[in-house]
Amino acid sequence: MTQTTNLPARPPRDLAMARVAAAAAVAALASVPLWGDASAERILGEFLVYAALATLWNLLASYGGLLSVGQQAFIGIGGFALYGFTVLAGVPMLAALPLVALVGLVAAVPMGLLSLRLSGPYFAIGTWAIAEILRLTVLQFPSLGGGSGASLPSDVLHTLGETRAVRSRVVYAVAFAVAAGSVGITFALLRSRWGLGLRALRDSGIAAEAVGVRVKPLKIALFCVVGVMTSLVGAVVVMQKLRVAPDPQFAVVDWTAFVIFMVVIGGYGTIEGPLLGAALFILLRELLADFGTVYQIVLGAIAIVMMVAARKGVWGLARGASRFPLLSVVRRSA
Amino acid sequence: MIWVNALVQGLLLGGIYALAASGLALVFGVMRIINMAHGDIIVVAAFLAQVLAVGLGVSPFVVAVPVVLIVAAAGYWLQRLLVNRALGHDPLPALIMTFGLSIILQNVLLSLFSADSRRLDAGPLADLSLAVMPGVAVGVLPLAMFGVAVLALVGLQWVFFHTAAGRAFRASADDAEIARVMGLDTNHVYALVTSIAFGLAALSGIFMGVYGSFDPFIGPSRLIFAFEVIVIGGMGSIYGALMGGILLGVSQALGAQINPQFQQLAGHLVFLAVIVLHPQGVLARSKA
Numbered sequence: 001m002t003q004t005t006n007l008p009a010r011p012p013r014d015l016a017m018a019r020v021a022a023a024a025a026v027a028a029l030a031s032v033p034l035w036g037d038a039s040a041e042r043i044l045g046e047f048l049v050y051a052a053l054a055t056l057w058n059l060l061a062s063y064g065g066l067l068s069v070g071q072q073a074f075i076g077i078g079g080f081a082l083y084g085f086t087v088l089a090g091v092p093m094l095a096a097l098p099l100v101a102l103v104g105l106v107a108a109v110p111m112g113l114l115s116l117r118l119s120g121p122y123f124a125i126g127t128w129a130i131a132e133i134l135r136l137t138v139l140q141f142p143s144l145g146g147g148s149g150a151s152l153p154s155d156v157l158h159t160l161g162e163t164r165a166v167r168s169r170v171v172y173a174v175a176f177a178v179a180a181g182s183v184g185i186t187f188a189l190l191r192s193r194w195g196l197g198l199r200a201l202r203d204s205g206i207a208a209e210a211v212g213v214r215v216k217p218l219k220i221a222l223f224c225v226v227g228v229m230t231s232l233v234g235a236v237v238v239m240q241k242l243r244v245a246p247d248p249q250f251a252v253v254d255w256t257a258f259v260i261f262m263v264v265i266g267g268y269g270t271i272e273g274p275l276l277g278a279a280l281f282i283l284l285r286e287l288l289a290d291f292g293t294v295y296q297i298v299l300g301a302i303a304i305v306m307m308v309a310a311r312k313g314v315w316g317l318a319r320g321a322s323r324f325p326l327l328s329v330v331r332r333s334a
Numbered sequence: 335m336i337w338v339n340a341l342v343q344g345l346l347l348g349g350i351y352a353l354a355a356s357g358l359a360l361v362f363g364v365m366r367i368i369n370m371a372h373g374d375i376i377v378v379a380a381f382l383a384q385v386l387a388v389g390l391g392v393s394p395f396v397v398a399v400p401v402v403l404i405v406a407a408a409g410y411w412l413q414r415l416l417v418n419r420a421l422g423h424d425p426l427p428a429l430i431m432t433f434g435l436s437i438i439l440q441n442v443l444l445s446l447f448s449a450d451s452r453r454l455d456a457g458p459l460a461d462l463s464l465a466v467m468p469g470v471a472v473g474v475l476p477l478a479m480f481g482v483a484v485l486a487l488v489g490l491q492w493v494f495f496h497t498a499a500g501r502a503f504r505a506s507a508d509d510a511e512i513a514r515v516m517g518l519d520t521n522h523v524y525a526l527v528t529s530i531a532f533g534l535a536a537l538s539g540i541f542m543g544v545y546g547s548f549d550p551f552i553g554p555s556r557l558i559f560a561f562e563v564i565v566i567g568g569m570g571s572i573y574g575a576l577m578g579g580i581l582l583g584v585s586q587a588l589g590a591q592i593n594p595q596f597q598q599l600a601g602h603l604v605f606l607a608v609i610v611l612h613p614q615g616v617l618a619r620s621k622a
Contacts, residue, residue, distance in 0.1 A: 061426065069429075114606065114609055114610065117610075117613040118565070118613070120425055121362065121366070121368035121425050121429060122362075122368070122561075122565070124368060124429060125368060125557070125558065125561040126561075126565070128554075128558060129558050129561065129562060129602065129605060132558055133599070133602045136598055136599050136602065137599070139595075140599075252554060253437065257433055257436075257437055260433065261433075261434070264426075264430055268426070293441045293444060293445070294441075296437050297437070297438050297441045297442065299437070300433075300434035300437035300438040300441075301434065301438060303430050303431070303433070304416065304430075304431050304434040304435065307419075307420050307427040307428075307430050307431045307434075308416065308419050308420070311427065
């Protein structure tokens with residue numbers, strides 16, 4: 001084999017320890033319903049939602065070069081699809097999830113085709129405009145709750161479990177599965193042949209095209225995969241809040257702006273960075289909970305400072321010392 | 335007659351939309367970035383105009399000049415001190431920086447002015463109108479604002495194509511590195527471009543504040559309108575911006591005539607139709 005790496009042959013021992021610590025953290029996160037109280041379950045459940053969103057946005061933007069500012073469209077689609085299937089059509093909650101994913105896919109194809117007619121920064125605002133159009137459209141349907149929204153009725157909730165404790169465990173498990181699935185899909189995709197195509201695409205669309213990467217279908221496919229997963233996150237959000245309303249469900253600030261900030265604060269273009277960013281976001285918000293919307297101002301300011309001073313994010317800074325990632329998707333060459 | 339009225343209203347509003355869009359298009363044309371806070375700048379100008387007008391007890395049009403100058407100066411230094419550091423091949427840093435600014439501005443406005451929606455009071459001027467033909471009246475104020483907007487757009491066109499500064503803008507847009515080699519200080523050029531864009535945004539913000547209500551969180555919707563104007567009219571042409579603004583304004587006015595809830599949706603649908611049929615904008619064909 002030729003020299004394909006400029007790293008030392010063996011990972012240092014602290015990497016092994018870091019991996020053990022990471023695995024322990026994942027196990028602790030998976031088992032929250034066994035050891036945590038209701039508030040731990042709520043906060044970590046929210047963390048899982050943001051971890052999934054940050055991972056998905058990072059996949060879309062840093063590997064696909066698709067700077068979407070309209071991912072809230074899928075949070076809305078997923079949330080309202082769940083409401084429609086469970087409340088209006090009477091499908092049990094868990095059985096509705098595959099249907100939600102299907103709706104996400106059916107919506108993602110035309111949205112991807114439409115918004116990809118615009119490029120670069122225009123693509124960004126195009127996706128946002130489409131999300132806004134969907135929000136205004138949903139507002140027109142009184143059966144979906146109209147402007148003030150609607151709660152999930154108790155007979156629908158009972159399809160998840162008889163007691164509140166059981167239901168909240170199931171919801172947490174679904175949130176964990178969606179977050180883990182998002183990270184898993186990102187990891188698997190980047191290690192695959194398509195991952196190489198995506199990376200070529202990110203570095204130069206024209207060059208990628210020239211070496212045989214079919215750019216447009218690849219971008220659409222990526223947009224759809226992320227759209228399906230984001231729709232599922234939207235369904236999880238409704239399962240956690242037990243209500244759905246157009247404005248919060250299609251909120252650009254909550255579901256896209258904050259998520260982008262998490263990705264760049266944690267570390268753009270890595271698997272670990274978005275997870276770290278989501279954790280830092282939750283931490284910051286809880287710390288500043290007594291000061292109203294100050295955390296939003298602080299978050300915006302941190303994102304600006306990071307763009308000037310540390311583009312690789314906190315994870316990039318931390319990794320500066322040890323050059324091994326916890327999960328390697330990098331194929332290095334000397 | 336109701337339809338003719340709506341058409342005229344939409345056309346006049348379209349001039350202001352074009353004004354709001356021109357700054358966004360100018361920044362994109364020269365620096366290839368989108369200022370995500372563009373809509374919030376429009377709103378900040380409206381709040382500033384209200385504070386000054388109420389404080390001094392004068393009409394918001396009297397304070398328009400200082401407001402435009404203050405916002406333009408802020409644009410210059412914002413670009414010089416911050417956004418210039420985010421420029422490069424990757425559009426992401428500038429997008430994030432301006433997105434961060436957008437969130438900060440919205441929350442600062444919220445804490446200063448509460449979430450109530452407000453309007454700029456144009457005084458007795460607001461009631462004057464001209465009867466153009468039986469049943470169709472045009473407000474003097476909307477007509478005057480349309481006129482000023484068109485003048486500002488023509489002025490921008492003139493600066494861009496007939497002055498030394500405009501030549502520097504075009505040179506930096508074509509190839510920033512060559513422009514630097516030829517002795518241009520592109521940091522200064524970009525800052526000038528942003529200050530002009532902010533000034534135009536501020537003017538449109540005051541006009542929009544007279545037309546309709548605003549609140550701390552209306553910025554993103556202003557940004558989307560401005561963006562749709564550019565997409566509808568085609569990128570990089572001031573006449574395109576005017577055409578796009580008028581098409582958006584007219585479709586919103588006609589939509590509102592069918593059902594008040596359709597006002598925004600009608601404009602968005604025209605935007606979608608344009609992306610599907612003519613992604614380069616409605617004027618693209620005449621250029622080709």
